[in-house]
Amino acid sequence: KLDTLKPSVKLSTKLVSGKPIPYSAVVEVFAQIESTTKRLEIIKYTSDFFLTVLNNNPNDLIYVTYLFINRLGPDYEGLELGLGETILIKTIAESTGKSTVHVKAKYRETGDLGEIALKARSTQPTMFKPKALTVMDVFKNLKEIATTTGNNSQAKKIGIIKRMLTASQGLEAKFIIRSLESKLRIGLAEKTVLISLARALVHFQSTSKKGPSVEKALEAEEKIKEAFCQVPNYQVIIETALEHGVLTLDKHCTLKPGVPLKPMLAKPTKSITEVLDKFTGEEFTCEYKYDGERAQVHLLNDGTVKVYSRNSEDMSQRYPDIIDAVQGFLQPDQETKSLIIDCEAVAWSREENKILPFQVLTTRKRKDVELKDIKVHVCLFAFDILCLNGEPVINLPLKKRRQLLQKTLKEIPGKFQFATSKNSTDVEELQAFLDISIKDSCEGLMVKTLNNDPYRPSQRSNSWLKLKKDYLAGVGDSLDLIVIGAYYGKGKRTGTYGGFLLGCYNQDTEEIESCCKIGTGFSDDVLKSLYEKLQPTELSQAKSYIIYDSSAEPDIWFEPTVLFEVLTADLSLSPIYKAGIATLGKGVSLRFPRFMRLRDDKGIEDATSSDQVVEFYERQAHQQN
Numbered sequence: 001k002l003d004t005l006k007p008s009v010k011l012s013t014k015l016v017s018g019k020p021i022p023y024s025a026v027v028e029v030f031a032q033i034e035s036t037t038k039r040l041e042i043i044k045y046t047s048d049f050f051l052t053v054l055n056n057n058p059n060d061l062i063y064v065t066y067l068f069i070n071r072l073g074p075d076y077e078g079l080e081l082g083l084g085e086t087i088l089i090k091t092i093a094e095s096t097g098k099s100t101v102h103v104k105a106k107y108r109e110t111g112d113l114g115e116i117a118l119k120a121r122s123t124q125p126t127m128f129k130p131k132a133l134t135v136m137d138v139f140k141n142l143k144e145i146a147t148t149t150g151n152n153s154q155a156k157k158i159g160i161i162k163r164m165l166t167a168s169q170g171l172e173a174k175f176i177i178r179s180l181e182s183k184l185r186i187g188l189a190e191k192t193v194l195i196s197l198a199r200a201l202v203h204f205q206s207t208s209k210k211g212p213s214v215e216k217a218l219e220a221e222e223k224i225k226e227a228f229c230q231v232p233n234y235q236v237i238i239e240t241a242l243e244h245g246v247l248t249l250d251k252h253c254t255l256k257p258g259v260p261l262k263p264m265l266a267k268p269t270k271s272i273t274e275v276l277d278k279f280t281g282e283e284f285t286c287e288y289k290y291d292g293e294r295a296q297v298h299l300l301n302d303g304t305v306k307v308y309s310r311n312s313e314d315m316s317q318r319y320p321d322i323i324d325a326v327q328g329f330l331q332p333d334q335e336t337k338s339l340i341i342d343c344e345a346v347a348w349s350r351e352e353n354k355i356l357p358f359q360v361l362t363t364r365k366r367k368d369v370e371l372k373d374i375k376v377h378v379c380l381f382a383f384d385i386l387c388l389n390g391e392p393v394i395n396l397p398l399k400k401r402r403q404l405l406q407k408t409l410k411e412i413p414g415k416f417q418f419a420t421s422k423n424s425t426d427v428e429e430l431q432a433f434l435d436i437s438i439k440d441s442c443e444g445l446m447v448k449t450l451n452n453d454p455y456r457p458s459q460r461s462n463s464w465l466k467l468k469k470d471y472l473a474g475v476g477d478s479l480d481l482i483v484i485g486a487y488y489g490k491g492k493r494t495g496t497y498g499g500f501l502l503g504c505y506n507q508d509t510e511e512i513e514s515c516c517k518i519g520t521g522f523s524d525d526v527l528k529s530l531y532e533k534l535q536p537t538e539l540s541q542a543k544s545y546i547i548y549d550s551s552a553e554p555d556i557w558f559e560p561t562v563l564f565e566v567l568t569a570d571l572s573l574s575p576i577y578k579a580g581i582a583t584l585g586k587g588v589s590l591r592f593p594r595f596m597r598l599r600d601d602k603g604i605e606d607a608t609s610s611d612q613v614v615e616f617y618e619r620q621a622h623q624q625n
């Protein structure tokens with residue numbers, strides 16, 4: 001049963017039809033959301049408000065949505081806020097007439113700059129009532145702050161923030177500061193925003209007085225989620241839904257070259273027999289699991305080529321060689337105008353004609369690579385095709401997609417190859433194939449169903465399984481965990497950090513849950529470079545969205561930005577660590593964790609989730625039984 005939405009929520013802020021939505025209305029709803037932990041209530045507050053916005057000024061829904069998810073545009077445009085505490089402390093002090101020492105001391109006490117700004121602002125006398133901020137003002141100011149670069153940029157940013165703080169009323173200062181820190185901390189997950197958008201839009205567009213039926217509301221949710229996986233751009237989705245109706249998003253909002261879609265992901269497995277069990281009765285294929293960097297390659301109608309990372313980041317500047325070569329990979333008789341293919345870019349030795357380890361690829365610069373300076377060459381291993389000549393092909397089964405891929409493109413050894421694959425159900429044959437993949441410098445195998453499943457953007461699906469040779473002895477996979485704190489090094493490690501506190505990401509609450517201390521697997525050089533990387537992100541205080549036990553408190557906290565790939569012997573329930581505590585009642589922690597490498601291609605939200613840790617733990621418990 002779905003609650004009926006309120007078409008016009010009661011707020012102390014007055015909304016006027018056709019007029020810009022005041023920022024104070026958004027802030028009131030943030031406070032309501034912050035006051036509860038119940039997901040259904042949060043959905044209700046959010047969807048009621050979105051519907052109210054639609055009823056008053058639909059054009060502002062996009063600004064409202066961006067403020068709710070705390071972003072400035074689609075991920076692939078790479079606009080980020082995340083201002084450091086130093087600049088925020090300075091700005092709060094200057095704009096509220098307090099000293100930086102005072103603001104710093106308060107910050108040490110409370111850990112929440114938003115609250116501090118709010119308190120300082122509310123005790124400040126105001127000479128005249130400033131003009132109320134609108135959602136569009138705040139969004140545009142935030143965007144200007146994120147895009148300001150060059151000389152004097154810090155002063156310009158401080159200037160914009162000060163203007164906003166001076167104009168702020170009620171609770172606004174608190175949320176302006178939190179948005180600038182890039183964390184609203186009200187427990188609002190992005191999927192809740194998507195669901196709420198669907199409910200508000202379907203209600204707004206319903207012709208029935210009672211609002212849409214439950215079925216229609218659920219259909220709208222499915223449509224919007226699906227559209228978002230294919231076109232992860234809220235502006236496009238909202239505008240398309242307003243123009244054509246949310247229930248027809250699937251017809252009007254499909255993937256297109258130039259807009260990276262969220263890649264499909266795989267589930268870990270621990271043995272070939274587990275694969276055979278899972279795929280009983282299914283036709284499947286095994287492909288080499290190359291150890292490089294995921295590269296979603298787009299060829300646009302105008303001949304432009306773009307390369308996007310696993311994280312939808314534009315990597316075209318990193319791979320000018322790929323950009324330059326793509327036209328040459330097309331089969332000449334096919335007249336291909338545009339496409340999207342899913343590949344792994346792998347470091348390649350032209351002298352020895354073989355794959356080089358992942359570490360070699362990491363020595364390539366991330367930006368501004370010049371063709372003539374390239375020393376680390378790459379070979380692109382293609383394993384899927386997602387769109388061809390403007391037509392999405394993700395709904396075809398892999399068998400067909402593979403045929404299409406091989407018909408459209410041609411191999412150029414050492415530059416562009418199709419993923420090596422084998423179809424077999426024989427354990428020994430598969431074991432031998434796994435062994436050869438390792439000899440060929442791969443991580444193991446990807447096992448995929450051939451006939452029944454589409455390509456599912458963004459999903460960690462049961463139709464793709466990964467079998468990583470190195471992890472068969474552990475829990476079946478490595479974990480990518482967020483570095484949240486560190487312990488001072490002793491003895492040989494004096495002068496750097498000696499160990500780190502790591503956490504996983506809870507996608508429902510947007511909190512980071514501590515899950516282990518790690519001090520093994522680091523060479524002296526790695527520790528030194530980690531110190532250089534992490535030291536500028538040191539904080540005097542844990543961010544309030546970090547869930548930890550005081551008995552594992554580190555010497556230093558960090559702004560969570562860095563991910564470690566970590567190997568573990570197994571997982572155990574722990575009285576100290578907090579991973580998955582909401583599901584299991586007790587936290588899970590990693591036993592004997594070992595550092596493997598940095599994961600620069602993943603953001604905090606892509607870290608191993610609490611749900612995945614619970615899944616690993618339950619699978620292990622099941623096997624032990």
Ligand code: ATP
Pocket residue numbers: 263265266287288289290291292293294295310344383419446466480
């Ligand atoms: P996660 O840890 O979140 O599952 P990940 O990015 O760490 O994701 P893995 O799970 O280790 O990646 O494995 C999936 C990755 O393997 C893909 O994202 C892709 O980069 C890489 N890969 C290499 N070869 C293939 C292949 N043949 N098919 C699909 N992916 C492949």
